[in-house]
Each structure stands twice: as structure tokens, then as C-alpha cells.
Amino acid sequence: MEERYAIEMRGICKSFGSVAANKNVNLNVKPGEILALLGENGSGKTTLMNMLSGIYKPDSGSILLNGQEVAINSPEDAKRLGIGMVHQHFKLVDVFSAADNIWLGDDKSGAVLKKDRYNTIGEMAKKFGFDIDPRKKVYNMAVSEKQTLEIVKVLYYGAKIIILDEPTAVLTVQETAKLFDVLRRMKGSGHAIIIITHKLNEVLEISDRVAILRKGEYICTVDTSSTGEQQLTEYMVGRKVELNIDRPVVEKTRPLLEIRDLTIRNDEGAVAIDRVNFYIRGGEILGVAGIAGCGQKELCEAIAGLRPIESGMMIHKGDNIVGLSPKSILEKGISMSFIPEDRLGMGLAPSMSVTDNMLLKKYDQSKGPFVDRKTGRAEAQQVIDELEIVTPSTETPVRRLSGGNVQKVLLGREIKAGPNVIVTAYPVRGLDINSSYAIYDILNKQKKDGVGILFVGEDLDVMIDLCDKIMVLCHGRVMGVVHAHKTSKEELGLMMTGALDLTNKYEDKPAGIARDSRIEESEEVEE
Amino acid sequence: MKNRQPLFHVVKRDHAGPGRQAAAYVAAVVLALLVGAVLLMVQGVEPVTFYKQLLTMGIPGSRYPWRSVENFIKLFVPLLITSMALALAFKMRFWNIGGEGQFIMGAFWAGFAAMKLGGTLPQPLMVVVMALCGALGGGLYGVFVAALKVKWGTNETLLTLMLNYVALYFLQYFAETKTDWNFFLDPDSARPKFAKFPANAQMITIPIGPFNLNLSLVIAAVLCVLLYIYLNYTKRGYEIAVVGDSPNTARYAGMKVGKIVIRTIFLSAALIGLAGAFQVSSAGILSTSVTNDVGWTGVVVAWLAKLNMVGIVVASLLITVLQFGCQTASTTYPSIDANFANLLQGVILFIVLAADFFTRFRLARTRKEAAK
Numbered sequence: 013m014e015e016r017y018a019i020e021m022r023g024i025c026k027s028f029g030s031v032a033a034n035k036n037v038n039l040n041v042k043p044g045e046i047l048a049l050l051g052e053n054g055s056g057k058t059t060l061m062n063m064l065s066g067i068y069k070p071d072s073g074s075i076l077l078n079g080q081e082v083a084i085n086s087p088e089d090a091k092r093l094g095i096g097m098v099h100q101h102f103k104l105v106d107v108f109s110a111a112d113n114i115w116l117g118d119d120k121s122g123a124v125l126k127k128d129r130y131n132t133i134g135e136m137a138k139k140f141g142f143d144i145d146p147r148k149k150v151y152n153m154a155v156s157e158k159q160t161l162e163i164v165k166v167l168y169y170g171a172k173i174i175i176l177d178e179p180t181a182v183l184t185v186q187e188t189a190k191l192f193d194v195l196r197r198m199k200g201s202g203h204a205i206i207i208i209t210h211k212l213n214e215v216l217e218i219s220d221r222v223a224i225l226r227k228g229e230y231i232c233t234v235d236t237s238s239t240g241e242q243q244l245t246e247y248m249v250g251r252k253v254e255l256n257i258d259r260p261v262v263e264k265t266r267p268l269l270e271i272r273d274l275t276i277r278n279d280e281g282a283v284a285i286d287r288v289n290f291y292i293r294g295g296e297i298l299g300v301a302g303i304a305g306c307g308q309k310e311l312c313e314a315i316a317g318l319r320p321i322e323s324g325m326m327i328h329k330g331d332n333i334v335g336l337s338p339k340s341i342l343e344k345g346i347s348m349s350f351i352p353e354d355r356l357g358m359g360l361a362p363s364m365s366v367t368d369n370m371l372l373k374k375y376d377q378s379k380g381p382f383v384d385r386k387t388g389r390a391e392a393q394q395v396i397d398e399l400e401i402v403t404p405s406t407e408t409p410v411r412r413l414s415g416g417n418v419q420k421v422l423l424g425r426e427i428k429a430g431p432n433v434i435v436t437a438y439p440v441r442g443l444d445i446n447s448s449y450a451i452y453d454i455l456n457k458q459k460k461d462g463v464g465i466l467f468v469g470e471d472l473d474v475m476i477d478l479c480d481k482i483m484v485l486c487h488g489r490v491m492g493v494v495h496a497h498k499t500s501k502e503e504l505g506l507m508m509t510g511a512l513d514l515t516n517k518y519e520d521k522p523a524g525i526a527r528d529s530r531i532e533e534s535e536e537v538e539e
Numbered sequence: 540m541k542n543r544q545p546l547f548h549v550v551k552r553d554h555a556g557p558g559r560q561a562a563a564y565v566a567a568v569v570l571a572l573l574v575g576a577v578l579l580m581v582q583g584v585e586p587v588t589f590y591k592q593l594l595t596m597g598i599p600g601s602r603y604p605w606r607s608v609e610n611f612i613k614l615f616v617p618l619l620i621t622s623m624a625l626a627l628a629f630k631m632r633f634w635n636i637g638g639e640g641q642f643i644m645g646a647f648w649a650g651f652a653a654m655k656l657g658g659t660l661p662q663p664l665m666v667v668v669m670a671l672c673g674a675l676g677g678g679l680y681g682v683f684v685a686a687l688k689v690k691w692g693t694n695e696t697l698l699t700l701m702l703n704y705v706a707l708y709f710l711q712y713f714a715e716t717k718t719d720w721n722f723f724l725d726p727d728s729a730r731p732k733f734a735k736f737p738a739n740a741q742m743i744t745i746p747i748g749p750f751n752l753n754l755s756l757v758i759a760a761v762l763c764v765l766l767y768i769y770l771n772y773t774k775r776g777y778e779i780a781v782v783g784d785s786p787n788t789a790r791y792a793g794m795k796v797g798k799i800v801i802r803t804i805f806l807s808a809a810l811i812g813l814a815g816a817f818q819v820s821s822a823g824i825l826s827t828s829v830t831n832d833v834g835w836t837g838v839v840v841a842w843l844a845k846l847n848m849v850g851i852v853v854a855s856l857l858i859t860v861l862q863f864g865c866q867t868a869s870t871t872y873p874s875i876d877a878n879f880a881n882l883l884q885g886v887i888l889f890i891v892l893a894a895d896f897f898t899r900f901r902l903a904r905t906r907k908e909a910a911k
Contacts, residue, residue: 028550028551029551029552069548071550071903316791318790318791337793338790338791338792338793339793342793348791359788359791360785360788361780361781361784361785361788361789362784362785363780363784364780364781364784368777368780368781371777372781372788372792373792373793375774375777376774381773381774381775382772382773382774383772383773383774383776383777
């Protein structure tokens with residue numbers, strides 16, 4: 013007799029216009045099993061899962077639930093059938109409490125907010141072994157708490173099949189471990205789990221089987237126990253890929269950018285960066301690690317001149333840059349590229365063409381009243397060729413490019429300007445392996461050319477391989493600057509949560525202050 | 540498991556080319572006219588002859604065909620300039636729906652100049668002075684809102700909307716207050732009534748045979764070309780596009796966003812004020828219904844044209860033909876009045892929006908085997 017699957021997808025096809033997002037995809041999960049869905053950006057993972065959760069409808073093919081064919085026409089259908097999805101971007105109402113967020117989508121709850129909802133939901137969460145306060149408002153929650161709430165929500169609605177779209181992208185190492193415990197427990201209680209992720213080490217750690225998609229096509233499903241990172245990457249990319257990140261050793265220069273006692277407030281007026289010291293030399297990559305929202309954004313904005321600082325010094329090659337306009341900071345050769353969660357918010361004008369985006373920082377330099385699009389087009393073509401950007405033409409709106417290509421346009425422009433300091437935040441956010449490595453190569457090339465790079469990242473494995481030194485922030489304070497080749501993920505994780513403070517590791521040298529600083533020197537000159 | 544299966548579902552289309560899009564729009568207009576035909580038949584009006592009269596605007600067979608064209612231009616120019624000016628603001632995602640107010644202010648200050656200086660200046664100079672007064676009056680009225688937005692982040696939609704009524708009542712005050720100091724009114728009339736402008740405050744016309752070409756049409760055409768170049772090729776136009784697309788990116792690129800907003804809105808509102816000045820100097824008299832609703836219609840035109848200058852010329856021509864044609868046609872049909880033009884305009888807008896949807900999506904029949 014055939015094995016019973018909790019859910020099975022047979023020959024699923026889905027296209028958007030002439031673009032086929034899914035071609036003849038087969039997928040199945042047993043109850044009590046964790047299936048990892050692996051694929052590069054744009055390989056159709058999310059599209060496929062959206063068809064399970066009722067957001068899209070397949071053009072052809074069938075979906076079987078416990079061996080019976082079903083039609084999922086809407087998210088309500090999916091909910092009724094016991095399919096729950098935890099999206100990458102949480103679908104929560106910020107001003108509601110945890111319990112109300114769950115109550116909101118419950119068909120049986122009726123129109124009245126009953127007083128006992130806190131108890132009902134609190135008890136239910138406890139039953140599954142979750143630790144959440146049902147009265148806590150979502151806007152007061154940390155990212156990991158929000159995610160827990162999303163999981164509790166789908167469980168409360170009675171989901172037997174749970175889909176998680178890149179759940180670890182926003183979590184620290186410790187939080188990821190906790191999430192995996194939860195997943196294993198749910199697996200133990202007979203739930204079928206599908207997890208989408210880019211991170212191979214996590215796939216190997218958590219899943220029972222791995223299904224691989226490449227450019228919308230179903231490649232194969234393999235047992236996790238019988239595979240490895242190298243093989244999975246080959247399935248995913250379609251050819252052999254070198255999985256090592258280079259860390260070239262380069263002659264370092266004197267500090268290019270020095271930050272002293274820097275304090276910055278965030279939009280709400282709270283201290284976002286608290287008396288921070290650090291410096292970047294030419295020819296090195298300084299990583300910045302920290303949980304989301306620990307002041308990285310404010311730091312980047314302050315260096316680029318987009319956010320006023322509270323107090324402290326920012327010295328570039330011995331010159332003060334505090335209070336300069338974004339434009340004059342650009343002219344000094346400091347480039348900042350920040351990839352926000354939506355990937356398009358800062359640094360690019362999404363509806364405008366690649367050419368126009370290339371011109372963004374220099375449109376004013378040409379003579380006369382007109383924008384010099386001829387040069388812009390030539391440069392756009394150059395960047396497209398050099399970084400292998402996939403785009404129909406230089407006149408295509410950036411919005412229509414895929415994530416990796418959008419980020420290449422942004423970085424390409426920044427590098428084209430010939431900066432001496434690059435501040436880059438999350439340059440590989442959401443990118444697949446291939447595009448990520450292309451970006452690491454670009455950064456390493458800049459480093460070899462003597463550029464100082466501040467790399468704000470999320471993936472600790474990558475940072476340990478790529479960066480020369482890593483600065484760890486926790487609630488806006490520096491917890492220490494460590495040499496990347498001497499540290500470990502566990503150490504960084506402890507520092508990120510504030511459990512370990514290495515700022516006073518060396519007694520002879522205060523953390524974040526260079527021995528050959530240019531600051532003292534310039535002060536002497538003034539005297 | 541029993542499941543209800545909808546017959547159709549929406550599927551995305553490939554990006555449609557400009558030819559296909561144009562075809563969709565033409566089809567939409569035709570469809571709207573068909574809807575209009577049904578409405579006409581319900582009222583016992585024969586649609587073919589009505590549309591014939593509407594589209595020819597009563598020109599054939601008229602004893603003064605050129606007079607019709609002149610009147611048509613008087614209706615067309617204010618709408619064209621206003622729509623272009625609104626598109627300028629919309630391109631920056633500044634929702635200026637205060638075209639009415641800015642237009643009234645332009646007309647008012649042009650009228651002010653006409654009544655105060657009317658007898659003293661030669662006609663060309665007088666027209667220039669009126670145009671400048673109108674542009675400045677409208678421009679300052681608009682820039683007030685832009686400055687508040689830049690300074691305190693106020694909502695421009697609400698403010699421009701409310702200032703429309705302020706401007707209207709301001710003008711009405713002068714229209715209805717019969718006192719000695721109110722030089723706007725006709726001193727010979729016992730009831731309050733706007734006075735005619737002196738002859739040298741009338742818009743210049745260029746005689747071509749029996750036809751008098753209104754100078755404002757020439758200026759509007761020139762403005763159209765200039766704005767097209769401004770938006771698409773100059774640095775200032777580039778800035779507008781970036782600020783509209785993402786103000787954060789603009790700031791990041793070192794642009795002074797506040798300055799750009801104020802400059803652009805001044806330009807937009809000043810152009811609308813200019814349209815107001817042209818309107819009153821062509822009419823030769825102020826009126827409380829001076830705007831002919833161009834502040835509203837202009838919003839429709841700008842969006843129908845997707846803020847594209849060429850599209851704006853076409854759309855404002857179409858709307859003016861409808862309005863002017865309905866006016867002339869309604870003289871033969873007592874049951875139809877100019878409101879029918881507004882109705883058709885609304886139907887066209889809706890169907891064009893639907894056509895726009897169908898250039899991007901299509902309905903696909905849900906296949907049986909998938910539905911089983």
C-alpha cells in the first residue's frame with residue numbers, strides 16, 4: 013500500500029504572464045516529518061507555498077490532503093484544511109495584544125471580545141510548551157516573540173501542516189536553536205512541517221528530507237542523512253560551486269574613519285548608539301554584528317550624514333565630518349549602502365531605470381540644466397557587464413529586477429564612485445548563494461584596492477569567514493571588537509545578547525581606539 | 540471533500556506594449572460611448588445623430604464656425620494648463636487637489652490687476668502683468684501648503700482641498716458685497732455684479748482670416764513642450780522623479796527634499812494661477828464659476844494620461860470635446876444638458892481604469908480537471 017502523506021502536490025504548474033514560476037513540481041510531506049524546501053532566489057519556493065496557503069491557485073496539477081484531492085481557493089480554505097503558514101514578514105496587528113491577534117482570525121470567536129480569551133490562549137500556548145504572555149502588545153515584542161506568536165496562532169487554528177518561510181533570517185544563533193527545539197517538538201506530536209531556508213547548515217540540522225527547486229523546476233527530494241552541503245548546492249545551482257569565502261590579507265593603512273564616543277538617538281528619541289568607539293583602516297573589513305534593531309541603522313545613517321548625532325566625533329582621514337551634509341560626505345569618498353527589509357527603501361528609486369539610478373549621486377555634476385543620461389547609460393552598461401546583472405536593458409525600472417540584481421545595481425553604483433570607505437548594511441539580505449558570493453567577491457576586490465569597509469551583517473558564519481574584525485553591538489553599546497579568525501559563533505552570540513563583554517580585554521589598549529589614531533595628531537596641530 | 544470552485548480567476552499578463560495599451564484605451568472610450576448611447580435611448584434621444592452633433596461640436600452648418608472653435612479653445616486651454624500643472628505635482632506624489640483654489644486665486648489677482656491698472660497700460664503689457672499677477676497669486680496660495688508640509692509634515696490633500704473653499708468664498712465675498720471700495724463690481728448696476736474688464740485687459744488674439752487665434756493656446760502649447768523637457772530631461776525634473784519615488788533615497792543622494800517640494804509646488808500652483816489669469820482675460824470678466832471645475836477635471840485628465848504630457852493633451856482634448864459638444868448638442872435636445880458630459884466623463888474614467896487592469900491581467904477559465 014502507498015504511504016500516506018499529510019500533503020502531496022502533484023505536477024503543479026503556475027505562471028505569471030510568460031514567466032513560469034513553477035513547472036511540474038511534485039512535493040510531499042509525511043505527518044511527523046520536517047521537509048526543507050531549498051532553492052535560489054526566484055526558484056519558486058514562496059510561490060509554491062502560497063498555493064498551499066490559498067493565496068495563489070495553480071494553473072494545473074493537484075493537491076492531495078491525506079490522500080484526498082482538495083481545492084484551496086482562499087486562505088480561509090487553507091485554514092479550514094489545517095494548513096498554516098508563518099510568513100517571512102509577520103502578519104500581526106502591532107497595537108493588539110498577543111491574544112487579540114489570535115482571536116482576530118478565529119471564526120468561532122464571534123463578534124465580542126470575551127474576557128477569558130487571555131486564559132484560553134495562555135493555557136493553549138502552555139500546552140504546546142510555548143512561553144508567551146497573552147496580554148503583551150505586539151509592538152513591545154522582540155522579533156523572536158513575534159515569530160513564536162505566529163506559530164502559536166497557526167497551531168491554535170488547528171493546523172496540522174505548518175509552513176515556515178525563512179524563519180531564521182531574523183533570529184540570533186540562540187533563538188534559532190530555540191526555534192528548532194519547538195519544531196522538533198511539533199514534529200514529535202505528528203505535525204508535518206515545511207521549512208523554507210537558504211542556509212544549508214540549518215537544512216542539515218533540522219530537516220528529515222530536502223526538496224530542491226531550481227528556476228521553478230522540481231529537481232529532486234533527498235534524505236538529509238545521505239547528503240551534504242556540497243551536493244545540495246550543486247542541486248540548487250546546477251553546477252559545482254566553491255563554498256569558501258576568501259579573506260585576502262592586504263596591507264592595512266592608517267585609520268580612514270574613526271568614531272569616538274558617538275551617541276545617536278533613534279526616531280523615538282531613545283539612545284540608539286551609546287558612546288561607541290571604533291575605527292576602520294583601508295584594506296580591512298570590519299563586521300558589525302548584533303540583533304536586529306540594536307542601532308546598526310542609526311549608525312549607518314549617522315556616518316552618511318542622514319541623522320544628526322547627539323555627541324561624539326566622526327573623523328575621516330583626520331577631518332571632522334560631524335554636521336556635514338550628505339552631499340559633502342559623499343564627496344569625501346564615504347559611500348553608504350543600506351539594504352532595508354523591503355530591499356528598495358533606501359538608496360534606489362524603484363520606479364526609475366537602471367540608468368537613472370546610476371546617476372542618483374552624480375546627476376548634478378554634469379554641466380548645464382540637463383541630466384547627462386548618455387554617460388549614465390554607458391556606466392549602467394559597464395556595471396551590468398562587470399557584475400553580470402540580469403536585466404532586459406539599461407532602461408528597465410529597477411523594481412522589475414530580481415532581488416540579487418537590485419542589490420548589485422546598488423553596490424555597483426557605490427563602487428563606481430570610487431569611494432575610500434564603504435559602509436554596507438545587509439548587502440546579501442535575502443540573496444541566494446550565487447549572488448551572495450558575487451557580492452563577497454566585489455567587497456574583497458574593494459578591500460584589495462585599499463578601501464575600508466564597514467560590513468553590517470546578519471549571517472555570523474559569513475561574517476566570521478569574510479571580515480577581518482567583528483564589532484558586536486548590544487542595545488547600542490559595543491560589547492567588544494574581536495578578530496574574526498579567533499572567534500566563534502557561540503562567543504559572538506553571547507556578546508550579541510549582552511551576556512559577554514570583551515571591551516576591557518586588553519588593558520593596554522581601550523577597545524575601538526587605534527594606536528596610530530589621527531585624532532590626537534590633529535588636536536596637537538590645533539594647539 | 541466538496542469545494543466550491545469559482546469559474547474564473549485572475550492571471551497576470553506580460554507587460555503590454557504601448558500599441559496594445561493605446562488600443563485598450565480607444566476601446567474603452569468606444570465602450571463608454573456605447574453605455575452613453577443606451578442612456579440616451581432611454582431618454583428617447585437618437586444616439587447616432589446626438590453623437591454626430593457632439594463630436595462635430597455644431598461646427599458644420601454653423602453660420603460662424605470659427606466662433607465655435609474660439610469658444611472651444613477658451614474651454615480647452617485652462618483645462619490643458621491645469622492638468623499639466625497637476626501632473627507636475629502628482630509626479631512628486633504631492634497630492635495637490637487644490638487646483639480649484641489656485642485657479643480662483645490666479646483669476647482673482649489677474650482681475651485685480653485688470654481693474655486697478657486697466658486703463659493705464661497698453662494691451663500687451665497689461666496681459667503680461669495680469670499673467671504674472673495670476674501666476675504669483677496661484678503660486679503663493681499653493682506654496683503655503685507645501686511650506687507647511689515641509690516644515691511640519693501636514694497633510695497636503697486635506698489642506699489643498701479646504702483651501703479650495705476658502706478661495707471660493709473669498710471670491711464670492713467680492714462678488715456679493717456692494718460697497719464703494721469694491722472696485723470689482725459694476726458701478727452702474729444696482730445689484731452686485733462683476734464689472735467687465737477694460738478693453739486693454741482682454742486676451743490678445745491673432746486674426747487669421749475670420750478666425751481669431753487666442754494667444755493663450757500658443758502659450759499653452761509652448762508650455763506643454765517646455766514641461767515635457769523639464770520633467771524628462773532636466774536635473775530638476777530628475778529630482779522630482781526621485782523625490783516622488785522615494786524621499787528617503789532623495790535625501791540619501793544629498794538632495795534638499797524640502798527645497799525641491801517647495802519649488803515644484805510653486806511652479807505647479809503658479810501654472811494653475813496662470814491658467815486662471817488666461818481664463819478671465821479671455822472672458823473679459825470675473826465670475827464665481829470662473830473655474831468651470833478644471834481643478835477637479837484636471838485631476839481626472841492627469842490620471843487618465845498617467846501623468847504623461849502627450850497623454851494629457853489627448854485626454855484634455857477628449858474631455859473638452861465632450862463638454863463643449865454636449866453643450867452645443869443640448870441646445871437641440873431639451874432633455875439633455877451639460878451634465879450628460881460629466882456623466883460620460885465618469886463612465887469613461889471607470890472603463891479606462893478597467894481597461895488598464897486588463898492590460899495587466901486577464902481572466903482565465905478555471906480548468907475542469909484542476910477543479911475536480
